[in-house]
Amino acid sequence: MAAGKNLSLFKDKPVKVLLAKPGIDGHDRGMFVLAKAFRDAGMDVLYAGLLPTPEEVVDTAINEDVDVIALSLLNGAHLVVFKKVADLMKKRGIDDIAIVGGGTIPDADKPKLEKLGITGNYGPGTPLKTIIEHIIMRAEEARSRKLGIA
Amino acid sequence: MTQTPEEIADGVLAGDIRSISRAITLVEDHNSLITGRKIIKSIYGMTGRAGIIGITGPPGVGKSTIIGNLASMLKGTGKKVAVIAIDASSPFTNGSFLGNRIRMQDKLYRDGIYMRSLSSRGSSGGLSRSTWDAVRVLDAAGYDRIIVETVGAGQADLDILGMAHTIAVALAPGLGDEIQAIKAGLMEIASIFIINKMDRDGAFMAMKDIEDSLALTPQNEWKIPVVGLNSINLDGYEELLAAIEKHLAYVRKSPLSAKKRFFNEVKAALMAESELRINALTESSMSGLTDLESDVRKKVDPYTVAEEISKSVLGDIA
Ligand SMILES: Nc1nc2c(ncn2[C@@H]2O[C@H](COP(=O)(O)OP(=O)(O)O)[C@@H](O)[C@H]2O)c(=O)[nH]1
Ligand SMILES: [Mg+2]
Numbered sequence A: 001m002a003a004g005k006n007l008s009l010f011k012d013k014p015v016k017v018l019l020a021k022p023g024i025d026g027h028d029r030g031m032f033v034l035a036k037a038f039r040d041a042g043m044d045v046l047y048a049g050l051l052p053t054p055e056e057v058v059d060t061a062i063n064e065d066v067d068v069i070a071l072s073l074l075n076g077a078h079l080v081v082f083k084k085v086a087d088l089m090k091k092r093g094i095d096d097i098a099i100v101g102g103g104t105i106p107d108a109d110k111p112k113l114e115k116l117g118i119t120g121n122y123g124p125g126t127p128l129k130t131i132i133e134h135i136i137m138r139a140e141e142a143r144s145r146k147l148g149i150a
Numbered sequence B: 001m002t003q004t005p006e007e008i009a010d011g012v013l014a015g016d017i018r019s020i021s022r023a024i025t026l027v028e029d030h031n032s033l034i035t036g037r038k039i040i041k042s043i044y045g046m047t048g049r050a051g052i053i054g055i056t057g058p059p060g061v062g063k064s065t066i067i068g069n070l071a072s073m074l075k076g077t078g079k080k081v082a083v084i085a086i087d088a089s090s091p092f093t094n095g096s097f098l099g100n101r102i103r104m105q106d107k108l109y110r111d112g113i114y115m116r117s118l119s120s121r122g123s124s125g126g127l128s129r130s131t132w133d134a135v136r137v138l139d140a141a142g143y144d145r146i147i148v149e150t151v152g153a154g155q156a157d158l159d160i161l162g163m164a165h166t167i168a169v170a171l172a173p174g175l176g177d178e179i180q181a182i183k184a185g186l187m188e189i190a191s192i193f194i195i196n197k198m199d200r201d202g203a204f205m206a207m208k209d210i211e212d213s214l215a216l217t218p219q220n221e222w223k224i225p226v227v228g229l230n231s232i233n234l235d236g237y238e239e240l241l242a243a244i245e246k247h248l249a250y251v252r253k254s255p256l257s258a259k260k261r262f263f264n265e266v267k268a269a270l271m272a273e274s275e276l277r278i279n280a281l282t283e284s285s286m287s288g289l290t291d292l293e294s295d296v297r298k299k300v301d302p303y304t305v306a307e308e309i310s311k312s313v314l315g316d317i318a
Helices: A003-008 A029-040 A054-063 A078-091 A107-115 A128-146 B005-013 B017-028 B030-046 B063-076 B100-111 B124-140 B154-161 B178-186 B203-216 B237-253 B255-280 B283-287 B292-298 B302-314
Strands: A016-021 A044-050 A068-073 A098-103 A118-122 B051-056 B081-087 B114-119 B145-149 B166-171 B192-195 B226-228
Touching: A016 A029, A016 A054, A016 A128, A029 A044, A029 A068, A029 A128, A044 A054, A044 B100, A044 B114, A054 A068, A054 A078, A054 B017, A054 B100, A054 B114, A068 A078, A068 A128, A078 A098, A078 A107, A098 A128, A107 A118, A118 A128, B005 B017, B005 B030, B005 B124, B017 B030, B017 B114, B017 B124, B030 B124, B051 B063, B051 B154, B051 B237, B063 B081, B063 B100, B063 B145, B063 B237, B081 B100, B081 B124, B100 B114, B114 B124, B124 B145, B124 B154, B124 B255, B166 B178, B166 B237, B178 B203, B192 B203, B192 B237, B203 B226, B226 B237, B283 B292
Parallel strands: A016 A044, A016 A068, A068 A098, A098 A118, B051 B145, B051 B166, B081 B114, B081 B145, B166 B192, B192 B226
Antiparallel strands: none
């Protein structure tokens, strides 16, 4: 099939995103602000609940066949937890679901996360528009992988 | 990972979760209709084994909570269980918050139950088609019980529920006058009534209200039970589980119901097929069905033309 035709397969299907705040961080308000912003931007939004394990995040992402997992943490444990999610995805051979990060992430850690395929990594105060555009970009990447045209 | 429709179908039949998930993505996306259909056609022969349970009722009565508990109990009896839940999407942005999962996911996580959220966008024909197809995928994948949560109103809901063997209508105290309208609409399709939130005031009144209405309604062989649930301490769940299993056994004994279900399946497929074909019509292909030029000249009204065209395929309306 031609690439152009393939891309049109999902053209009316909203970006599906799983919001997750795995690990030991219990603040949830920020998540609901994001969830609402994503929905208003026309996405299908899932929320993995309070303190899901990395395994639960990955299982949910697969069951729901999301385009993007959006991970967020505010307590500095991001490297360990984000890496766990990325490792699990890799172990299970999943390359057609993108991972983006967010939270209070020191600049020094960002290249490490990028190397794991976790992009964005926006801090507090980032305009929602920037985050949304980034998610849509990564979702399109993931979808073209789902369709085998990457 | 890219898979051909054939590979996805094989994966579904082998019970592979990623293939199941991808198959549902494809049947949910109306632009992937052709691929989705290919998959359904090749797995259809393996469907028909699952017991399909629809749970419907107004928002907030506790459907998702009930499904979490019920799925977990069914799993405890050795059944392979999957859940599909439909969330309402915003008609303005098309986006949706898939919140049903939140109410049940702790149980799902613990028990490793497959659950998929669908969003209620697009045409009602499209939604029931994709829900039916998602259920077929899970059925062919070997799930023994598939529980479907619907939004609880409208024709789309009734179309979806047409595929269920057993329909549980969930209500809760405090619905006010609304309950009369719901009762009227759902009395005929309910196999079981649930009054949830038995810990709340007015729960026993609500139960009695339903029981009284049922006593006045002519019923067939199956006597519709009214089950009270407390979803916090799980009172009533044994009774619900027993009622569901009893009804599934009752339905599956009857060859008449298999035919009726297939009638519903074909009707839904026909609805999807005609929508597809109508959307694909052009001026020139429509000219093969009616003489557009002459219709314009004679100022024939569009309904008459549409009736003539439909009649030639589907016959007169009885
Ligand atoms: N008091 C009480 N609350 C319940 C019960 N079951 C569910 N709920 C609550 O009712 C609300 C709606 O539940 P949900 O499952 O989302 O309802 P749905 O919209 O019908 O799916 C939630 O806050 C539940 O915690 C119950 O048996 N008793
Ligand atoms: Mg619900």
